[in-house]
Amino acid sequence: QTHFLSLSLQAKMSRPVQARRLEGIDKNIWVEFVKLATTYSTVNLGQGFPDFPPPDFLKEAFMRAISGENHMLHQYTRAFGHPPLVKILAQLFGKLLGRDLDPMTNVMVTVGAYQALFCCFQAFVDEGDEVIIIEPFFDCYEPMVKMAGGKPVFVPLRPKAPKHGKLMSSADWQLDPAELASKFSERTKAIVLNSPNNPLGKVFSREELQLIADLCVKHDVLCISDEVYEWLVYDGKEHIRIANLQGMWERTVIIGSAGKTFSATGWKVGWTVGPNRLLQHIRTVHQNSVYHCATAAQEAVAQGFQRELELYGKPDSYFVQLPKLLQQKRDWLVQSLDALGMKPIVPEGTYFLVADISEFKSDVPDVPDSDEPYDSRFAKWMVKNKGLAVIPLSTFYCGAHKNNYNHFIRFCFAKEEATLKAANDILQKWKREKTSS
């Protein structure tokens, strides 16, 4: 029938229906791995969410918001953030940053930290702008930069050998200063920093942050600082906020997450904190994409923060108790993996742990010339045959670098004791089968 159509209509119909901005960003490993975990896993240490509940005080606050007298908590609230929430965030972050923050202009609430990241890239990255991403990275940074027309420029954390007899730590993965400096060009718009880092658990030291800060100031580059795991730091380490370094407040957007702070990932409440001259553009993106965030959860999170601000630094504070609890789980998992021969990299923060699976490679043979990285095939085999779900480290590398570190898997240890024990049982049984065969 095409001869009945005009040439322009034929041309139109031969074009793809979707926009070019979706090119190269359609694949997403989570869709695949979450499906695999749902189908096969008996023990899920894959996707990053706790299998224990949010704290009682938070759940109670949510109940009050839902069932309380004020039914207007089921209607729209202020688009840039529910007033009680932005007020308490301004108070808390004002304290942490040693600044007077205006809740209306220095804070904006988002649908999880994920949407905060999206707003940042859309607000600041134009076609052709370069954005430096430190590998391994939370995988959404790359497609978000691409969707904004930007060019991701990758720089790896490189593992140094640990001290003799010690287990490798996330601190042993470091940036090479000269290599980092070489990534900055006149096209560099921003660098994405994630500390504490997912997946390695690295907590950047003051010196490491200073290195980054000096380059940002020198090249007039923005810093998108993903600090969602800010409260999950171990061994008495300190989470240092890069915005506190000289010259950085004015060029940094800090991103946080109620899901990670309060173990309620399903609430999808996040925020941005920064100077108004940056946040104003983030507000513009927000008002043209999502506009409002759900009200009741914001009300509950505000009350959660109120409690934490009152208990700040005290033993009862959830910000003290949660890392204490998670450190025990971390140590337990480190021990059990070490005993099994799966070499753990001890994380300084987050609830993730990366381990080297080289000793277990015999069960999943290498397939030369396969375009799927080894660790991905390993993880798929493991969930299907052993029922244990994890995430391959290559997920957190760009396409060109996926085979650089392809014998590592990431575990999430924000899990009940029973879950961690069950994971250990699976691995122990597997080890026994290997040594006896």
Add this chain to the structure above:
Amino acid sequence: TMAFRHKNTRRIEGLDSNVWVEFTKVAADPSIVNLGQGLPDISPPSYVKEELAKAAAVDRLNQYTRGFGHPSLVKALSQVYERVFGRKIDPLSDILVTVGAYGSLFSTIHALIEEGDEVIIIEPFYDCYEPMVKMVGAKPVFIPLRYKNDGNSASSADWVLDPAELANKFNSKTKAIILNTPHNPIGKVFTREELQVIADLCLKHDTLCISDEVYEWLVYKGKKHIKIATLPGMWERTITIGSAGKTYSVTGWKLGWSIGPQNLIKHLQVVHQNTLYTCPTPLQEALAQAFWIDYKRMDDPDCYFYSLSRELESKRDRMAQLLQEAGLKPVVPDGGYFMIVDVSTLNVDLSDVAGKQPYDYKFVKWMITSKKLSAIPLSAFCGPETKRQFEKYIRFCFIKKDSTLDAAEVILKNWNKQTA
């Protein structure tokens, strides 16, 4: 001082102002009777709140769920909408759950509209359509609904598109037309014939249809909501958008959905996985349960989809009467919960008010300060060419409890007395 070259990206140039940011702030004063922003001050049905309380009490429902939509919710949506569309709908591939219908509009436009494309927008329009189209580098092409002077009664049905004018707006660059029925702000419910005119053009020019149907249940006596996607040839080129906020009077839940063929929805899913990934879990579970309750009684007049509509019809009639008694001529809507009214007959002289804003902006601001009653100026819902045509209209929202409408009545009655 240190160098700092960072300004906004090109895509958001000129998109920073927003009528809501301006007017919700002004109307936040509790002494003002707020008939402006479209949010109910009536309570959501109690079973809806109860389902949320139940969901929030389940530990795992406080953690991440499936990115494209919580399984029990997409299942419930597929069941309800299979009935409504009269076709099979696959919950996993034909549905995307988003943060409000707003999020669905955003995902659809970002997924399917290319830089340089044209998108037809019918005026007046829900104000976000224009900036969203501009943000993807596309060109909004406006066509106004025109009041055909056909008699005394002013009804939303009197506002129509000129078919020849509409046809002229389509060309080889037209990627999509955005349809909103029932329509905000006028309340028009497009008839089958009117939809057929649009559908014929979409088929002729291979154009997509983005159909914003958030007020789908709020249709008043004698009118029927028709889904353009059910017209021949339209399912394959239409994204139909719905809203929990409007369906269940829970605007603060910010849940919406896009329904359409897999080959279009899959691209919306790509946008979604690269923008916010998942929507909140407990809200989705609660919504799923609410839908099951009403799905089971879809043949029963007590179904909330119909009972809310009946409740609102009497509020609509009351609002219309109040405005008529104040000497105004409201446009009585066939659907939705908004009513527009021409205020030029009140002859309020605002020529000495500073600023270049259109008349209706000045009028609403004046009405808020001097009458303690708020509304929304209609020129906020127009493209640049038609602002003069619509600047004598303001929009009232009537999904308000009786005491709010009582307070509005007092103001309108006193107003009339003052000008008499």
